Amino acid sequence: MLREAEEETGLLHLELHFKGLKTWSKADRTGFGGLYLYIGFLAEHYSYPTPRRTEEGILEWKDLNWMV
Numbered sequence: 001m002l003r004e005a006e007e008e009t010g011l012l013h014l015e016l017h018f019k020g021l022k023t024w025s026k027a028d029r030t031g032f033g034g035l036y037l038y039i040g041f042l043a044e045h046y047s048y049p050t051p052r053r054t055e056e057g058i059l060e061w062k063d064l065n066w067m068v
Contacts, residue, residue, distance in 0.1 A: 002014060008056050014040045014041070015041045017039045020036075021037065
């Protein structure tokens with residue numbers, strides 16, 4: 001996960017903590033998806049504005065309540 005985060009964000013030396021999985025499906029059962037959830041910490045003085053468009057998609061910080 002560290003390598004992926006570094007490749008996709010350019011952020012180095014992240015401290016990541018796995019927090020679980022988030023899954024979803026359509027009500028008509030025609031599709032489903034999911035993602036791994038991690039919490040990452042940066043120094044307070046570090047600025048990484050989002051949303052940010054990348055080749056992988058749009059990166060955006062999420063509030064911790066989004067994981068629930």
